[in-house]
Amino acid sequence: MAAAPQAITYPASQTRHPAGAHARWLDDGRLHLHQGPIDLVIGADGTPDAIGQACSAAIDSFATVLEELVSELALLRTPIHQIACCPSGRVAARMWAATMPHADIYRDANYVTAMAAVAGAVADEILSVMRDAADLDRIYVNNGGDIALYLHPATVAVPHYTVGICADPDVVFRSHVNPDALAGDWAARSVPDAFAGTIKITAADHIGGIATSGWKGRSHSLGMADLVTVLAPTAAAADVAATLIANAVWPDDDNETDWPGVHRQPANALAPDSDLGSRLVTVHVDRLPDHVITKALRRGAGVAEDMRQSGHIFAAYGVVQGQGFVCDAMTQSTAGSSAVFLDETA
Amino acid sequence: MTERKSRDERVDEKIRCDACPVMCYIADGKSGACDRYANDAGQLVRLDPLVVMQRRVDEGGSLVPFLGTDKPWDGSIVTPNDHFVTAIGAGTTYPDYKPAPFIVASQHDGVDMVTVVTEGIFSYCGAKVKIDTDRHIGPERSLVRVDGEPVGHVTTGEYGSQMLSLGGVNHLTGGSKKEGRVTCATLLSLCNGDAVDMQVDEGSQLVIQAGQPPIINGVTEDRMRVGCGSATIGMFAAQWQGLVDEVVIVDDHITGVMSEHQAGKVLRWKPSGIKILGRRSTPGRYFQVAEPGTGWGGTKLTDPLEILGPFDSKVAQPGQSLLMVSTTGEQFAYYELDAALRPIAKEMPDRLRPSIARIEENCEPALTSVTFMGGAGGSLRAGVTENPVQLTRAVKQALVRVSCGGAPVYIWPGGGITIMADVMQMPENAFGYVPTPALVAPIEFTMRQSDYQALGGHMSHVMSIEEALAGKVGRQNDHRLQGMTAIQQRADIPWPGKG
Numbered sequence: 001m002a003a004a005p006q007a008i009t010y011p012a013s014q015t016r017h018p019a020g021a022h023a024r025w026l027d028d029g030r031l032h033l034h035q036g037p038i039d040l041v042i043g044a045d046g047t048p049d050a051i052g053q054a055c056s057a058a059i060d061s062f063a064t065v066l067e068e069l070v071s072e073l074a075l076l077r078t079p080i081h082q083i084a085c086c087p088s089g090r091v092a093a094r095m096w097a098a099t100m101p102h103a104d105i106y107r108d109a110n111y112v113t114a115m116a117a118v119a120g121a122v123a124d125e126i127l128s129v130m131r132d133a134a135d136l137d138r139i140y141v142n143n144g145g146d147i148a149l150y151l152h153p154a155t156v157a158v159p160h161y162t163v164g165i166c167a168d169p170d171v172v173f174r175s176h177v178n179p180d181a182l183a184g185d186w187a188a189r190s191v192p193d194a195f196a197g198t199i200k201i202t203a204a205d206h207i208g209g210i211a212t213s214g215w216k217g218r219s220h221s222l223g224m225a226d227l228v229t230v231l232a233p234t235a236a237a238a239d240v241a242a243t244l245i246a247n248a249v250w251p252d253d254d255n256e257t258d259w260p261g262v263h264r265q266p267a268n269a270l271a272p273d274s275d276l277g278s279r280l281v282t283v284h285v286d287r288l289p290d291h292v293i294t295k296a297l298r299r300g301a302g303v304a305e306d307m308r309q310s311g312h313i314f315a316a317y318g319v320v321q322g323q324g325f326v327c328d329a330m331t332q333s334t335a336g337s338s339a340v341f342l343d344e345t346a
Numbered sequence: 347m348t349e350r351k352s353r354d355e356r357v358d359e360k361i362r363c364d365a366c367p368v369m370c371y372i373a374d375g376k377s378g379a380c381d382r383y384a385n386d387a388g389q390l391v392r393l394d395p396l397v398v399m400q401r402r403v404d405e406g407g408s409l410v411p412f413l414g415t416d417k418p419w420d421g422s423i424v425t426p427n428d429h430f431v432t433a434i435g436a437g438t439t440y441p442d443y444k445p446a447p448f449i450v451a452s453q454h455d456g457v458d459m460v461t462v463v464t465e466g467i468f469s470y471c472g473a474k475v476k477i478d479t480d481r482h483i484g485p486e487r488s489l490v491r492v493d494g495e496p497v498g499h500v501t502t503g504e505y506g507s508q509m510l511s512l513g514g515v516n517h518l519t520g521g522s523k524k525e526g527r528v529t530c531a532t533l534l535s536l537c538n539g540d541a542v543d544m545q546v547d548e549g550s551q552l553v554i555q556a557g558q559p560p561i562i563n564g565v566t567e568d569r570m571r572v573g574c575g576s577a578t579i580g581m582f583a584a585q586w587q588g589l590v591d592e593v594v595i596v597d598d599h600i601t602g603v604m605s606e607h608q609a610g611k612v613l614r615w616k617p618s619g620i621k622i623l624g625r626r627s628t629p630g631r632y633f634q635v636a637e638p639g640t641g642w643g644g645t646k647l648t649d650p651l652e653i654l655g656p657f658d659s660k661v662a663q664p665g666q667s668l669l670m671v672s673t674t675g676e677q678f679a680y681y682e683l684d685a686a687l688r689p690i691a692k693e694m695p696d697r698l699r700p701s702i703a704r705i706e707e708n709c710e711p712a713l714t715s716v717t718f719m720g721g722a723g724g725s726l727r728a729g730v731t732e733n734p735v736q737l738t739r740a741v742k743q744a745l746v747r748v749s750c751g752g753a754p755v756y757i758w759p760g761g762g763i764t765i766m767a768d769v770m771q772m773p774e775n776a777f778g779y780v781p782t783p784a785l786v787a788p789i790e791f792t793m794r795q796s797d798y799q800a801l802g803g804h805m806s807h808v809m810s811i812e813e814a815l816a817g818k819v820g821r822q823n824d825h826r827l828q829g830m831t832a833i834q835q836r837a838d839i840p841w842p843g844k845g
Contacts, residue, residue, distance in 0.1 A: 027519050027784070028519070028523070036368045036379070037366070037368060037378070037379035070367045271370070271371075271372075271373070272371035272372070272373050273370065
C-alpha cells in the first residue's frame with residue numbers, strides 16, 4: 001500500500017520492457033536514484049554549484065549501473081575463489097576487490113560470491129563519481145542501509161556524520177565509537193534502549209562504509225544474527241564483512257546441521273537464481289536460550305576480530321535477541337579480549 | 347477464478363520478472379530482489395492491491411476476494427456495470443509527466459464515463475478532526491503533540507465539539523525530520539481509522555479514532571450535549587414547570603437560568619432570588635461561570651454550588667427547590683433552601699428524574715470524525731489531462747466528479763483542487779505514505795467520455811472497465827496489480843460519477 005513514488009517510464013507498446021533508471025529530488029534536498037532492486041538516497045553538503053555538479057554526475061553514472069551489473073551477473077554469482085580475473089564493470093570490479101581478500105577462507109562448500117558486496121559497491125561507485133565531479137564537504141550514498149560516506153578532511157564547517165544504528169526494532173543496544181574520546185562511555189555502551197545508539201564519524205576515522213546484514217534484513221543470511229553492522233574503509237568491504245560475520249553467528253562449527261528453534265530453507269527455494277544455491281538460509285528464529293546465543297555471538301565475534309586485525313574492517317556490532325557483541329579497537333585496548341559481550345560489561 | 351490452477355499444480359512454477367534488467371526468477375508466492383514484484387500463481391504481480399468498489403444494494407455483504415484470500419467467494423456474479431475502480435493501490439506515476447496509471451471507461455446510466463485513477467502524493471494535506479465533547483481539551487491555538495512532536499493545534503471550537511487541525515505542509519516538511527515523520531504517521535493512522543494518542547499543550551491527553559468516541563484523560567466521552575445551557579432551558583422549560591422552583595443548566599459556554607430566561611418568562615416562571623457568579627449576557631444567560639475543564643458541563647466544576655452567590659432574601663423562600671444539571675444530563679443535583687436560604691443537597695425527587703433522563707436521551711453519541719483535506723497539485727492534474735488547468739475548471743463547473751477512494755469529496759472554492767473527504771466513507775487502509783514525508787491518498791476523477799476528450803484527456807490511454815477488471819495493464823502503467831478487492835459500496839454514498 002505504501003507505494004514508493006517511483007517515476008517509472010511506461011512502455012511504448014503493450015509489450016513490457018524493463019523500466020529504466022530514475023532520479024528525483026526528495027523534498028528535503030536529497031537525491032533519490034532508483035532502478036529495479038536499487039534505491040539510493042544521496043545527501044551532499046557543499047556549495048550549491050558543487051552539489052549540482054556532483055549530483056548530475058551521479059545521475060549520469062547511475063543510468064547504466066544496473067545494466068552493467070546484469071551483463072556480468074553470471075560471473076558475479078560464481079564463488080569468488082573460482083574467478084580468475086577481475087570483472088570489467090566499474091561496480092563489478094569493486095565487488096570483486098572487496099570479496100577477494102576473503103577467498104582463502106571462504107571457499108568450496110563455504111564459498112562466498114562477489115554478490116555479497118553488491119549493495120556496498122554500488123554505493124561506493126556513485127560516491128566515487130561524485131567525489132571526482134566536485135569538491136564537497138561531505139557526501140553519503142545510502143543503498144538500502146549499506147552506506148558509502150565521505151568527509152572532507154579539511155572541512156571545519158561539517159566535521160562529522162552522526163549515524164544511528166538500529167540493531168533490531170525490538171531490542172537494540174547503544175554504542176558509541178568516537179576516537180576523540182577513547183576512554184569510552186561504558187555505561188552507555190551496554191544500556192539496552194528502545195532505540196539504537198548513534199555513532200559519530202569524523203574524517204580522521206577513515207571510515208568510508210557502513211553495512212548491515214542479518215536474517216531480519218533484506219538479503220539472505222546463513223546465521224542467526226538479527227543484524228550485524230560493520231564499519232569499514234569502503235561500503236563494499238563493510239557489506240562483505242557484515243554478510244560473512246552474520247553468517248558466522250551460529251552456535252556450532254557445523255553450519256549444515258539444523259539447530260532447534262532456527263528455521264531455515266534452501267536459498268534457491270526462496271529465490272531460484274540465488275547465488276547461495278541450495279545452502280540453508282534462516283527464515284525465522286524462535287526465542288533461544290542464553291547459552292546458545294552466547295555461543296553464536298562468540299563465533300561471530302571471533303570472525304569479526306580476525307577481520308579487524310587483518311585490516312578489512314574497523315569495527316563490528318552484532319545482535320541476537322537483545323544480546324550483542326562489540327568488536328573494535330576500543331574493546332581490545334580496554335578489555336584486552338578479542339570482543340566484549342555487552343551483557344558482560346554492564 | 348476458474349482459470350487459476352490448484353495449489354499443487356503450480357507449486358514448482360517459477361516466472362521471470364521483466365520489470366527491471368535484473369530479470370529475477372521468482373518462485374511462486376515469493377517476491378523478487380526488489381520486494382516490489384511477486385509471483386502469484388504464475389502471474390507477475392505488483393504488491394499493491396487495487397480496490398474495486400462494487401455497487402451492491404444489499405447491506406452486510408462481505409468482501410468479495412478476487413485473488414488469494416482465505417475468505418469464501420459469495421458467488422455473486424461480478425458484472426462490470428456494478429464496479430467503480432478506486433485509486434487505492436493503483437500506484438502513481440509521480441511526478442506525473444505521463445498519464446495516470448489507470449484511465450478506465452465505464453458505462454453508467456447509459457453515459458460513457460471515464461475514471462482517471464491514481465494515487466496522489468499529498469505533501470499539502472492534513473486532517474480536520476471534530477471531537478464531540480464539551481470538555482475542555484486545551485486552549486485554542488495550543489499545540490497538539492504526538493510522541494512529543496507538534497503535529498497540529500486546537501482550532502476554533504464548533505457546536506458541541508472541539509476541533510483539531512492536524513498536519514499541513516508546515517508540520518510535514520517545515521519542521522524537523524522527526525516532526526515530519528511523526529506528523530505523517532499520525533495522519534496515516536487517523537485517515538486509516540486507527541487510534542492515535544495525543545497530548546494538547548496545557549490541555550488534555552486524547553486518544554482519538556475516526557468513528558469512535560474520544561477518550562479524554564483516560565475517560566471515554568459518552569454523549570454529545572443536547573445544546574448549550576440556554577438552549578436546554580428553552581427545550582425543556584415546559585416539562586419542568588410546576589415540578590421545581592428553579593433550574594440552572596451548567597455549561598462552560600452559556601449557563602442558563604430558568605426563572606430569568608426568556609423561556610421561563612413566557613411560562614410566567616416566578617423569580618427565585620438566585621445569583622449566578624458569571625458574566626450576564628442576556629437575561630438568564632451567563633458566560634464564564636467557571637474555568638473550562640472536564641467537570642460539570644465542560645467547566646472544571648465538581649461542586650456546582652460554586653457558581654452561586656447568596657440568594658436574595660427579599661425574593662427567595664425557605665424550602666424553595668433548585669435543580670442543577672449539566673448540558674448532557676451526566677451531572678445533576680437537587681437542592682432545597684434551608685431557613686438561612688442556603689441550598690442543601692437532597693436526594694433527587696422521582697418527579698424530576700424523567701426530565702434528566704430526557705436530556706441524556708436527546709444527546710447524540712459522542713464521536714470523533716476525521717476529515718482528510720488535501721490539494722491536488724499541478725503534476726497530479728497533468729496525469730489526468732494534457733492541460734491541467736482545464737481539469738481544475740472542469741472540476742469547478744462540476745463536469746468532473748472527484749472522489750477519494752470512492753467517497754464523495756467537498757471541493758473548496760477558489761484556486762486549485764483542494765478537497766475534503768470523510769475518511770470513514772473510504773475503504774479500510776485507503777491511505778499510504780512515502781518517506782518524503784507525504785501521504786499517499788487515492789483520488790479519482792470521473793467525467794463523461796466526451797468531456798474528457800474535450801478537456802484534452804489522454805484518450806489513447808483509455809481502457810474499458812471490462813479490460814481493467816480482467817487485469818489489463820494501462821500502457822502508461824508499469825505494473826499489473828495483485829488482483830483486486832471488490833468491496834461493497836456503502837448505501838449512503840452516491841455512486842461516484844452519478845448526477
